[in-house]
Amino acid sequence: MRAVVIGSGDIGTAVKQVLVEHGHEVVTVGRQSGDLxxxxxxxxxxxxxxxxxGTFDAVANAAGHVRxxxxxxxxxxxxxxxxxxxxxxxxxxxxxxLPHIADNGSFTLVSGVLADEFTHGSSxxxxxxxxxxxxxxxxxxxxxxGIRINCVSPTVLTESEHYYPYxxxxxxxxxxxxxxxxxxxxxxxxxxxIIKLHxxxx
Amino acid sequence: MRAVVIGSGDIGTAVKQVLVEHGHEVVTVGRQSGDLxxxxxxxxxxxxxxxxxGTFDAVANAAGHVRxxxxxxxxxxxxxxxxxxxxxxxxxxxxxxLPHIADNGSFTLVSGVLADEFTHGSSxxxxxxxxxxxxxxxxxxxxxxGIRINCVSPTVLTESEHYYPYxxxxxxxxxxxxxxxxxxxxxxxxxxxIIKLHxxxx
Numbered sequence: 001m002r003a004v005v006i007g008s009g010d011i012g013t014a015v016k017q018v019l020v021e022h023g024h025e026v027v028t029v030g031r032q033s034g035d036l037x038x039x040x041x042x043x044x045x046x047x048x049x050x051x052x053x054g055t056f057d058a059v060a061n062a063a064g065h066v067r068x069x070x071x072x073x074x075x076x077x078x079x080x081x082x083x084x085x086x087x088x089x090x091x092x093x094x095x096x097x098l099p100h101i102a103d104n105g106s107f108t109l110v111s112g113v114l115a116d117e118f119t120h121g122s123s124x125x126x127x128x129x130x131x132x133x134x135x136x137x138x139x140x141x142x143x144x145x146g147i148r149i150n151c152v153s154p155t156v157l158t159e160s161e162h163y164y165p166y167x168x169x170x171x172x173x174x175x176x177x178x179x180x181x182x183x184x185x186x187x188x189x190x191x192x193x194i195i196k197l198h199x200x201x202x
Numbered sequence: 203m204r205a206v207v208i209g210s211g212d213i214g215t216a217v218k219q220v221l222v223e224h225g226h227e228v229v230t231v232g233r234q235s236g237d238l239x240x241x242x243x244x245x246x247x248x249x250x251x252x253x254x255x256g257t258f259d260a261v262a263n264a265a266g267h268v269r270x271x272x273x274x275x276x277x278x279x280x281x282x283x284x285x286x287x288x289x290x291x292x293x294x295x296x297x298x299x300l301p302h303i304a305d306n307g308s309f310t311l312v313s314g315v316l317a318d319e320f321t322h323g324s325s326x327x328x329x330x331x332x333x334x335x336x337x338x339x340x341x342x343x344x345x346x347x348g349i350r351i352n353c354v355s356p357t358v359l360t361e362s363e364h365y366y367p368y369x370x371x372x373x374x375x376x377x378x379x380x381x382x383x384x385x386x387x388x389x390x391x392x393x394x395x396i397i398k399l400h401x402x403x404x
Binding site for chain 2: 043070071072074076079080083087088091094095098114115118120121122123125126127128129130131132133134135137138139141142143144
């Protein structure tokens with residue numbers, strides 16, 4: 001596979017490593033790093049990106065940020081920025097890549113444990129993660145040419161120690177396991193699935 | 203209860219009727235009709251609305267629209283308009299009303315069957331409905347002063363015959379049952395719940 005991996009953080013780094021270890025060609029995309037540059041919050045930069053890349057079989061998105069803040073205090077700007085980045089930004093990755101991705105290609109997006117388990121001030125995260133998951137569930141039935149779409153929902157990564165304070169009592173997942181989840185989504189017939197990398201609380 | 207019912211369509215009409223039948227005081231809000239006017243797509247109109255209403259115990263939102271369109275064809279504007287109305291518009295109802303709603307008050311928002319069952323061109327609906335549901339799940343744990351929040355997910359209403367062509371094979375739900383779901387959300391201890399008014403497909 002020739003895979004486009006967007007995002008240069010701990011998740012994107014782990015996805016790239018697993019794909020390379022399994023013999024796939026990877027084109028990395030970051031806002032300022034990577035083989036090519038784009039910002040998922042800027043749909044025009046995505047349109048330029050995918051027109052430039054040429055042929056590719058898979059897009060693995062690991063980019064997108066969400067702001068934290070209690071419902072009673074979060075600002076219009078915190079909401080708008082979060083929706084534009086991890087929410088609509090990921091949907092725009094699919095929309096911009098769709099004319100260019102190969103037949104039977106795949107998209108793998110990212111949500112997160114804060115879709116299912118909540119922390120103080122995580123309502124924006126929950127909203128945006130659900131937004132992405134809802135899109136994946138429905139878009140799977142609509143994409144043309146055998147193209148598939150799935151979503152990986154990681155908890156905090158073992159490698160992301162700087163995020164530990166925001167995930168009290170959450171068992172981290174090794175980056176390699178997150179990379180494996182992307183590889184599985186890209187390499188099996190699954191579509192419209194959310195791969196949750198945490199145990200579920202009832 | 204003194205309840206604010208936003209939305210003058212079939213759902214809002216049904217909710218108002220059930221609440222009045224059960225002896226509650228209802229303040230209706232529409233874009234151009236109702237006791238007071240506001241547009242949930244315009245957060246400043248919501249801030250003015252709730253500052254003007256005075257004391258109230260419940261907000262039942264039945265307003266918000268979503269555009270329809272295949273993933274490969276839907277425009278930036280269709281996405282943005284849908285997120286701003288039924289998505290962020292409902293979240294802004296909660297944010298704008300929160301400083302004014304009574305202790306132990308309640309919010310009831312609306313999603314829809316297109317969160318769980320998909321039709322051709324329903325990806326925007328699925329995205330926006332999940333967005334609202336994700337917010338409700340997380341915000342329930344955060345709202346202060348005993349305030350609760352829930353979401354009603356109706357299928358097409360029996361009364362909404364003009365929508366039948368968009369819901370092929372979907373069994374309609376009577377408006378009165380939708381109104382009862384809102385009444386139950388407002389009148390019982392439930393919080394962070396999605397009341398689904400359709401049978402689930404596995």
